[in-house]
Amino acid sequence: MEFTLCLAQINTCLGVLQPNLEKHLALAEEARRFGAELLIFPELSLTGYVLQDLASTVACRPVAEDAFFGPLLKASRNLDLVVGFVEEDVRSRFFISAAYLSRGQVLHVHRKVYLPTYGLFDEGRFFAWGDGVRAFDTRFGRVGMLICEDFWHASLPYLLWLDGADLLIFTSASPGRGVSAAPELASARWVDSICRSYAGLFTTFVAHSNRVGFEDGLHFWGGAGVYDPDGEMIAKGPYDEEVLTLVELDLDQLHRTRTRLPLLRDERTALVQRELARILQGGSND
Amino acid sequence: MIDLTICSDLVERVLTGFLASEIRRQGFQRALVGLSGGIDSALSCILAARALGPSNVLAVRMPYRTSSPDSLEDAQQVIEITGVQSVTIPITEVVEPLFERFPEMSAMRRGNIMARARMVVLYDQSAAFDGLVVGTGNKTEILLGYTTLYGDSACALNPLGDLYKTQVRQLARDLGAPQSVLQKPPSADLWAGQTDEAELGFTYAEVDELLYLLVDQRYTPEQCVQAGFAEDFVQRVVRRIQRNQFKRVLPPIAKLSNRTVGYDFLYLRDWGT
DSSP, X not given: OEEEEEEEEOOOOTTOHHHHHHHHHHHHHHHHHTTOSEEEOOTTXXXXXXXXXXXXXXXXXXXXXXXXXXXXXXXXXXXXXXXXXXXXXXXXXXXXXXXXXXXXXXXXXXXXXXXXXXXXXXXXXXXXXXXXXXXXXXXXXXXXXXXXXXXXXXXXXHHHHHTTOSEEEEEEOOBOOOOSSSXXXXXXXXXXXXXXXXXXXXXXXXXXXXOEEEETTEEEEBOOEEEOTTSOEEEEOOBSOOEEEEEEEETHHHHHHHHHOOXXXXXXXXXXXXXXXXXXXXXXXX | OOOOOOOHHHHHXXXXXXXXXXXXXXXXXXXXXXXOSSHHHHHHHHHHHHHHOGGGEEEXXXXXXXXXXXXXXXXXXXXXXXXXXXXXXXXXXXXXXXXHHOTTOOHHHHHHHHHHHHHHHHHHHHHHHTXXXXXOOOHHHHHHTOSOTTTTTXXXXXXXXXXOHHHHHHHHHHTTOOHHHHHSOOOOOSSTTOOHHHHHTSOHHXXXXXXXXXXXXXXXXXXXXXXXXOHHHHHHHHHHHHHTGGGGSOOOOOOOSSSOBTTTBOOOTTTTO
């Protein structure tokens, strides 16, 4: 089975949802015309990234009655969408979330688990952390979604892999950092290398969507990428440009790669569970 | 080995993108640079011209009576190379009355007055030209506090503030700054014969490597000494960094209410754009 995936590396207005929504809808239409069946927007694509005290004022609920999700759900009748937003739960906790929309329904919402609160990041000050990670079924097979810092922790992609995800969708609003003589940012190189590693180690597809533009002095570098189960990059968006990157995913590659390299078959999950339980209980090494 | 080499193509792309984005988001199309004839302002001018188009950039030359004629000429070369608009507004008549009122004034006081007079001229031109002031302060001088508060450090945005002087030199060279600008010793040109390195007591090449270890690599001063830097040099630089923190932050506001600007009223400048 083949399908066309599209990564939307976009710039956003900071804290103003309407122009961001309009951009989502226009690009959904454009991507559909190009034949895309799944369009992936970056982290916090509806709101912008460094929200600080704006966090509570831009929050949505991913339901059809919401003024912003209503039009997005309607657009998802034509192609599946992944959008990034601030989610407010019924008890007014605010999460950095990603929603997978398909055929007018919300198939899944992932709440960012790991909120970087160090260096230039201050997410833990403004947001609640998600407390779960689940793969879910889509018309393209089983999928897992993670948001930026989530996939800097190997445990979450690993759990999604064991939960059946054959496509890992990663979304980011990654501020670029680290200049040297190399032609790319250190942070861009790092993200590329871990995405490639997950694809290869888990013999799975990885699609990473990152935003572009600036917020004050922070620079978001784009460079969206898609990696196949052999760990090969099969699509790469340019740096710093607002573009759609389309790629055909041949899901039969899973069959071919896993025949050659049965890492999933051989994964010793009971051993992992046993040893992890021991480690967490502070048990001895023998 | 400490290597401060940068990929000029990458850094140029980021910095011109930054200038274009952050000037236009504030509702402006144009920018101004106070062009001294030195390497920092030459680089800011080149970047602004590339980001916005040369006709949208105004280079402002603000000589004082004793400023080196070479400075004016070097600035002229930058204006010609970039094709930006330019204006020359001497500050002599602005600052002399204060100098005459206080004849005992130290060179530092006179230098600060000149730097602040240039800020006044530049911000007035900013209103006349309908553009934003692009800064010229590099990471070395920001960390060392080798700058006049509300003077040459005043700007709307700063493309050079995360580049050490050594990296400014490399980028200016790679982007085609004039040879005379690249080769002359760095100087604030506040009095005849002044050079940065004589005044600071060390070279930029030396201090940039030390700052890189202290700041970027988070070495302790002791680890810098172990890495081969002289102890008194390390101590002097560490003290300078600490003593000049006040130049790097907004003035503290005494907190009284539940919500106070600077502490718990937190928004980027790009708020709503």
